[in-house]
Amino acid sequence: MENLEDYKDDIRKRKLKFPELADDYFANLINGAYNEYESEYDDPEEFRSTILKENPEHLFGFWKCMYSDTIQQDFYVSNESWIIPPESDLNEILRKHSSIEEFNLEEGNIFSLNGGYYVINENYLLRVSFPALAKAFQCVSHVFNQEQSLLERHDWLYDLKSINTISISDYANFILFTINGYKIILWHQYKLTFSDINLLNRNAAAIFNITSALIGLKDSISCNWSQLNDESFEELCYDIIYYDPKFDNKTIRKMGKSRSRDGGRDIVVYTHERIGYKAEKFIFQCKLIKSDSSLTATKVLDISDIVEQYEADGYGIFTSGVIDATLFDKIDKIANKRQLKIALSSKYEMERDLSMLPKLRDRYFK
Known part of the structure; x- marks a missing residue:
C-alpha cells in the first residue's frame, strides 16, 4: 500500500x-x-x-x-x-x-x-x-x-x-x-459558570475600587442600615450568600418571612461538594441592629440546640452591628466542642463584601 x-x-x-x-x-x-x-x-x-x-x-x-x-x-x-x-x-x-x-x-x-x-x-x-x-x-x-x-x-x-x-x-x-x-x-x-463569573466579578471590583481611589473617586463603604427592615435585611443576607463562591446557590433556602416560626433558622445552605469533601450544611441567623449597640451573647440564644436539632455542619451570623466579645466567646466554645464551622459577618465584613458587589449594594441602599 x-x-x-x-x-x-x-x-x-x-x-x-x-x-x-x-x-x-x-x-x-x-x-x-x-x-x-x-x-x-x-x-x-x-x-x-x-x-x-x-x-x-x-x-x-x-x-x-x-x-x-x-x-x-x-x-x-x-x-x-x-x-x-x-x-x-x-x-x-x-x-x-x-x-x-x-x-x-x-x-x-x-x-x-x-x-x-x-x-x-x-x-x-x-x-x-x-x-x-x-x-x-x-x-x-x-x-x-x-x-x-x-x-x-x-x-x-x-x-x-x-x-x-x-x-x-x-x-x-x-x-x-x-x-x-x-x-x-x-x-x-x-x-x-456562575461561580467563575462571580469570582471574576469580585476580582474586577477590587481593581476598580483601587483605580477609583487613585484618580480621586474615593467612596465610603459604610451602609445606612436604618434604610432596611428585618425582612429586607434577611433578603440582603440571602443575596450575599447566593454570590459567595463557597456555597452552592442551588441549595439555599430562606426559611419563611422574618420573625416567622423558623426554629432559629433564617437561611440554610450547603457548601459545594468536592472530591474528598462532602457538602456541608450551614445555618445562618440574621440580626438587624439599627442602633449603635453590639450583638451580645444574650441576644442570640439556643445556638447548640439549633445546630444539634438540624444536624448542621456550620453556623453563621449576619448582623448590621458589631459582634460583642461575649458572643464570639460563646460561639467559639460551641464550635470547638462540636467541631463546628463558623461564618460570622458583622457590619464590617458585610460592608466590605458589598463594596465588591456594587450592584447588590445599590439594590438595597439608595
Missing part, C-alpha cells in the same frame, strides 16, 4: 478524493512528526529555516486546508482555529466545511485579568486560549501580512491594537476576530 508520506512534496498538486485524510496527515506532521525531524538536525535553527522557506505557516501550527480546492475557497486551519484570507468567503467556507448553514454574530470585546483572556458581550463571558489566539495572530502578522520579520520578537500588544472587530456566534459556537482584513475563527473557548 502506498504511503501518504511518499506524496509529501506534491500532495497539494493532486486532486484528492478524500481531502480529510490529507488534513489529518498535516495535523500529525505539524504537531508530531516535526519534533522527530528536528531531532535529526544538529542545529534546530537549520530545521526552522527549512520550514520557513517551504511552509512558514507551519511554524504557527497552520496549514492550507486540503478542502480549499474542493470548495474553491482558500483558508488555513490548525487544531484550534482557522484563518480566512480577505479574498475568501467566510459564509461559504462555514457552510461547506463545517455544516453551519446560517449564523448570527454579536459584537464582543476582549480583556485580560489575572493572566486570563476573556471575550465578553451582553450574553456571554468566554475564556479564550491565549496560546491559540497568539499563534493565529502571529501567523497573520508574520506570514500573511509580513508586517514583522519572523526573526523579530512578536508584539502581542500590537495585535490587540490591530483587532478590527470581535464577534461571538449563536450559542457561542465560535469567536470571530478580524485583523487587517483576515478573519480568525477560534473554535475552542470555555463558557464561564
Whole structure:
C-alpha cells in the first residue's frame, strides 16, 4: 500500500478524493512528526529555516486546508482555529466545511485579568486560549501580512491594537476576530459558570475600587442600615450568600418571612461538594441592629440546640452591628466542642463584601 508520506512534496498538486485524510496527515506532521525531524538536525535553527522557506505557516501550527480546492475557497486551519484570507468567503467556507448553514454574530470585546483572556458581550463571558489566539495572530502578522520579520520578537500588544472587530456566534459556537482584513475563527473557548463569573466579578471590583481611589473617586463603604427592615435585611443576607463562591446557590433556602416560626433558622445552605469533601450544611441567623449597640451573647440564644436539632455542619451570623466579645466567646466554645464551622459577618465584613458587589449594594441602599 502506498504511503501518504511518499506524496509529501506534491500532495497539494493532486486532486484528492478524500481531502480529510490529507488534513489529518498535516495535523500529525505539524504537531508530531516535526519534533522527530528536528531531532535529526544538529542545529534546530537549520530545521526552522527549512520550514520557513517551504511552509512558514507551519511554524504557527497552520496549514492550507486540503478542502480549499474542493470548495474553491482558500483558508488555513490548525487544531484550534482557522484563518480566512480577505479574498475568501467566510459564509461559504462555514457552510461547506463545517455544516453551519446560517449564523448570527454579536459584537464582543476582549480583556485580560489575572493572566486570563476573556471575550465578553451582553450574553456571554468566554475564556479564550491565549496560546491559540497568539499563534493565529502571529501567523497573520508574520506570514500573511509580513508586517514583522519572523526573526523579530512578536508584539502581542500590537495585535490587540490591530483587532478590527470581535464577534461571538449563536450559542457561542465560535469567536470571530478580524485583523487587517483576515478573519480568525477560534473554535475552542470555555463558557464561564456562575461561580467563575462571580469570582471574576469580585476580582474586577477590587481593581476598580483601587483605580477609583487613585484618580480621586474615593467612596465610603459604610451602609445606612436604618434604610432596611428585618425582612429586607434577611433578603440582603440571602443575596450575599447566593454570590459567595463557597456555597452552592442551588441549595439555599430562606426559611419563611422574618420573625416567622423558623426554629432559629433564617437561611440554610450547603457548601459545594468536592472530591474528598462532602457538602456541608450551614445555618445562618440574621440580626438587624439599627442602633449603635453590639450583638451580645444574650441576644442570640439556643445556638447548640439549633445546630444539634438540624444536624448542621456550620453556623453563621449576619448582623448590621458589631459582634460583642461575649458572643464570639460563646460561639467559639460551641464550635470547638462540636467541631463546628463558623461564618460570622458583622457590619464590617458585610460592608466590605458589598463594596465588591456594587450592584447588590445599590439594590438595597439608595
